[in-house]
Amino acid sequence: MGAANKDHLLGKLDLLVLRVLACGDSMHGYSIAERIEQLSENVFQVGEGSLYPALHRMDEAGWIRSQWAASENNRRARYYRITAAGRRQLDVEEREWLRAAEAIANVLRMA
Amino acid sequence: MGVLRRFINVWRSDRLQRDLDDELEFHREMGARKALDQGLGGEEARQETKRRMGNLSLTKEQMRDARVIGWLASSVQDLRHGFVLLRRDAGVSTLILLVLALGIGGNAAIFTLVKAAFLDPLPYREAGRLVTIMEPNGFLPSTYDFVELKTRTRTLEQMAFAQHVDMQLNGTDEPARIIAARVTASFFPLLGVNPTLGRTFGDEENGPGRAPAVILTDGFWRARMGADPSVIGRTLRLDGQSATVVGVLPEGFHFDYPTLGIAEPVDVYVPYPLDPVIPPHSSINGMGTPVRVIGRMREGATLAQVESDVRNIAHVLSYGHPEAFPNPQNDPSLFYFTALPLRDAIVGTQRSLLWLLIGGVGVLLLIACANTAQLLLARSLRRAREVAIRSALGASRLRLIRQFLLEGFVLAACGGTAGLLAAGWISHAIVRLLPSRSPLLASAHLDVRVIAFTLGLSMISALVFAILPAMKGSRWTPGPSLSARVTTVEGNRWRNAMIAIEAALSVFLLCAAGLVTQNLWTLISTPMGFEPNHVLAMRLTLPSRKQNFPDPTAGLIFQEYLEKVQAIPGVESAATVTGPPLRATRGGCPNMLIGVTDSAGVPKSICALQHQISSDYFRTLGIPLLAGRTFGRGDVGNKITVVIVNEEFARRFGLGADIVGKQIDDPDGPITIVGLIGNVRTSGLRVSPFPEKYFSLMQLSQPNVYLVVRSALSPGQLLNQVKMAIGSSNSDQAVFGVMTMDEMVADSAMEPRFDVFLAGAFALLAVAMAAAGMYSVISYLVSQRSNELAIRLALGATRSAIVRSVLGNTAAWVAAGLACGVGLALATNNVIRSLSNAAVQGTPWMYVSVVLFFFLVTIVSAYVPMRRVSQLDPAVALRCE
Numbered sequence: 001m002g003a004a005n006k007d008h009l010l011g012k013l014d015l016l017v018l019r020v021l022a023c024g025d026s027m028h029g030y031s032i033a034e035r036i037e038q039l040s041e042n043v044f045q046v047g048e049g050s051l052y053p054a055l056h057r058m059d060e061a062g063w064i065r066s067q068w069a070a071s072e073n074n075r076r077a078r079y080y081r082i083t084a085a086g087r088r089q090l091d092v093e094e095r096e097w098l099r100a101a102e103a104i105a106n107v108l109r110m111a
Numbered sequence: 112m113g114v115l116r117r118f119i120n121v122w123r124s125d126r127l128q129r130d131l132d133d134e135l136e137f138h139r140e141m142g143a144r145k146a147l148d149q150g151l152g153g154e155e156a157r158q159e160t161k162r163r164m165g166n167l168s169l170t171k172e173q174m175r176d177a178r179v180i181g182w183l184a185s186s187v188q189d190l191r192h193g194f195v196l197l198r199r200d201a202g203v204s205t206l207i208l209l210v211l212a213l214g215i216g217g218n219a220a221i222f223t224l225v226k227a228a229f230l231d232p233l234p235y236r237e238a239g240r241l242v243t244i245m246e247p248n249g250f251l252p253s254t255y256d257f258v259e260l261k262t263r264t265r266t267l268e269q270m271a272f273a274q275h276v277d278m279q280l281n282g283t284d285e286p287a288r289i290i291a292a293r294v295t296a297s298f299f300p301l302l303g304v305n306p307t308l309g310r311t312f313g314d315e316e317n318g319p320g321r322a323p324a325v326i327l328t329d330g331f332w333r334a335r336m337g338a339d340p341s342v343i344g345r346t347l348r349l350d351g352q353s354a355t356v357v358g359v360l361p362e363g364f365h366f367d368y369p370t371l372g373i374a375e376p377v378d379v380y381v382p383y384p385l386d387p388v389i390p391p392h393s394s395i396n397g398m399g400t401p402v403r404v405i406g407r408m409r410e411g412a413t414l415a416q417v418e419s420d421v422r423n424i425a426h427v428l429s430y431g432h433p434e435a436f437p438n439p440q441n442d443p444s445l446f447y448f449t450a451l452p453l454r455d456a457i458v459g460t461q462r463s464l465l466w467l468l469i470g471g472v473g474v475l476l477l478i479a480c481a482n483t484a485q486l487l488l489a490r491s492l493r494r495a496r497e498v499a500i501r502s503a504l505g506a507s508r509l510r511l512i513r514q515f516l517l518e519g520f521v522l523a524a525c526g527g528t529a530g531l532l533a534a535g536w537i538s539h540a541i542v543r544l545l546p547s548r549s550p551l552l553a554s555a556h557l558d559v560r561v562i563a564f565t566l567g568l569s570m571i572s573a574l575v576f577a578i579l580p581a582m583k584g585s586r587w588t589p590g591p592s593l594s595a596r597v598t599t600v601e602g603n604r605w606r607n608a609m610i611a612i613e614a615a616l617s618v619f620l621l622c623a624a625g626l627v628t629q630n631l632w633t634l635i636s637t638p639m640g641f642e643p644n645h646v647l648a649m650r651l652t653l654p655s656r657k658q659n660f661p662d663p664t665a666g667l668i669f670q671e672y673l674e675k676v677q678a679i680p681g682v683e684s685a686a687t688v689t690g691p692p693l694r695a696t697r698g699g700c701p702n703m704l705i706g707v708t709d710s711a712g713v714p715k716s717i718c719a720l721q722h723q724i725s726s727d728y729f730r731t732l733g734i735p736l737l738a739g740r741t742f743g744r745g746d747v748g749n750k751i752t753v754v755i756v757n758e759e760f761a762r763r764f765g766l767g768a769d770i771v772g773k774q775i776d777d778p779d780g781p782i783t784i785v786g787l788i789g790n791v792r793t794s795g796l797r798v799s800p801f802p803e804k805y806f807s808l809m810q811l812s813q814p815n816v817y818l819v820v821r822s823a824l825s826p827g828q829l830l831n832q833v834k835m836a837i838g839s840s841n842s843d844q845a846v847f848g849v850m851t852m853d854e855m856v857a858d859s860a861m862e863p864r865f866d867v868f869l870a871g872a873f874a875l876l877a878v879a880m881a882a883a884g885m886y887s888v889i890s891y892l893v894s895q896r897s898n899e900l901a902i903r904l905a906l907g908a909t910r911s912a913i914v915r916s917v918l919g920n921t922a923a924w925v926a927a928g929l930a931c932g933v934g935l936a937l938a939t940n941n942v943i944r945s946l947s948n949a950a951v952q953g954t955p956w957m958y959v960s961v962v963l964f965f966f967l968v969t970i971v972s973a974y975v976p977m978r979r980v981s982q983l984d985p986a987v988a989l990r991c992e
Contacts (some may be wrong), residue, residue, distance in 0.1 A: 009461065029138055030141040048167075049170045052131075053170060056173075056177040056178055058518075059177075060177050075137055076133060077134070078130070078133075094813070
């Protein structure tokens, strides 16, 4: 897997994570992954190996904020919440993705 | 914010690690729970989660990388690695640290002293504008000079003087001798000192007819007055007169630097009784009262302007009063004033001491760096495999160099910290060892500047000693470096170069030490011109308003004392003198020689030091009378009619052999030369002979003299007898400053002796380090080649051929280093001589013995490793293959 390809995937992961977080309250990594899998009807299997580095990177970038809190089963868990900057970033990425998807769809249709 | 957190995370990687672990563990647990819920068995669930978790360590590293500042984190890692290596190689590390701590600590200590001498503020207001004014040849100006300077100067805005005298104190517990400074009222305002209690002096207090006032120093107030807060208004009895305490000075104030000629700490200050009319006398003519003159330069005035200002004043004075300010042929070398920044005057002769120290510790640090570089080089090459593995795993050369440098910085930082801790102690030890009291250097203290200097120096040293091992050690070749057997001869040339440098530097220090030793030897082995054995000297002072001024009654009083002392059984002879050998004395220049003219036919003007002696002086000190006679009972009266001069006087003024009978023209009439005596070392050991003239005590006398007594009695016994004899004549007469002439001689050699001690200590330390360096290099060379040598031995090479092949290269390098060191010493010969005040030239013998000594050290340090070579058993060595 080349570096460019990986970046592309990660970019998509960022978008999905931000989108999932944008719908509501803070979530921990596991439930984020679960939610993405659920919403994509198990098309995307989100591996921890890419999810957590992405979460930490976005946290440092200021798109999301993390906080330690007790989980539903009373374990210490890190919860992530989207920030205003994150929402702006989501907007940008979402628009870019939709444009790209549309363009690809157009190409597929027309060719 | 984010940067700050990432910065903090660098330093708490444990906590960061724990958080990451927790987060991933939570994820795993959740996964396992879900797998259970989906009906998978425990083992299956674990397998499933494990499969899904993938390569966790890589994930964690990526997470951590997002959370820290990358380059900093890797540097910290390298530093940790450095510490681990230090601990692993504890022996070598301790050695390096000790050497560095010594080198850096020594430099930090000397910097502390240099800072105290040149940078730290003096305890006076705007001390940079303070100057002191001098007459030629280091004579202090007279009170008359002071008044003239003060009224005529255009560049000094304020002037003051101080004169330091012994006084007898009564009225506290017991009679005591104290040191008083007699000052003008302007003294304290000029220095910007405000008393903690009471007031300073008013101008009118320098005039006549005022009740005497006294200001106490803080030390005196605490020691003698019990720090009494209501001390103002109390009276003390000083020299039999009541004086009212009017002020107490602040604790930090002092003006008693031995370099300014103030041998002992001052106890009290009193106003100087200035006469309304002062007769015109300079102190170089021997008649004026010498005082320490200080002045404050006007805002914006330069030292050069002050200098030309005071020189002009000197010209005006010597034209107005040619008899008192000798300058008959307008010869500016005979009389002038010179202005010296007060700080320069205070540092004085200690400047050369500081230079010696700076040079010594600087060279020591260089040697320490060379040694450290060598040890690190050996270690970095031993780590060739580690380097190769790290390179193979993707570490760049730059990263490797950085790692080596960081290890160097760790060493330097530890060494520097240890050095800093030692610095305060070392500088105090040096100050305590100093041959004379030095309030300036004693005020040395560690501060931020010293810390900054030490850290900076440590980092620079680290660069100096770590760069070579880093460059050499980070280089690797894929094949051989990874194989188990590392037989690198990499860096041997550098290793040899390093010991060549060490040899050069330590030989350089040895030469410098040799030079000061030779100087000391010359100083003490050159004849003194007198016999110091069995002579006791002590000081006598008559209570007098003007202590350094002619007093016609003094001669009679001292003559009476002398008769009593000479009557003591066991006393061979006794005499008084104003300045005994080796002690500072007074000038005397106003006269011309009758019968001896210069090329223009004008009588020669003369300038000579003058003494006032009693008739038995030459016999008492064993100074040879070469022609004529000494003073007799007939040489009395209120006028000087006879004089005895020394050989140098005769030589300098071209008087030839028939000197006796020639005359000196004096305003009061001609003075006849009646005797010629040998040269005596006059002002300290290091001064070459100066023209001198001796007057009779019965024609010119001062209330302040030395009594010298030659006797076979023990000094203690003699002193008691002398005190009793003088007491029988005047029970109030204090006798103080007692010293044998032998002690005086030893005393005057103290400074050059201390120089020898210091230079010798530096040189020996340097040689020890160089020897250690040579030992370790030669050992390394031997162990490196032991297999090869064993094979050669097995093939029949002779042991001497082996020794030659191992040592040949190194010996050549050491010889080159020796040559460079001697060359350096010869090239800087004049600098070293002027810095150490050495009057001698280094003899070829000195240089030859230095080289031989170092050669011997080389042989000794090569002996052990070479013995190992010759004991090499080919069979054992080859079995290791």
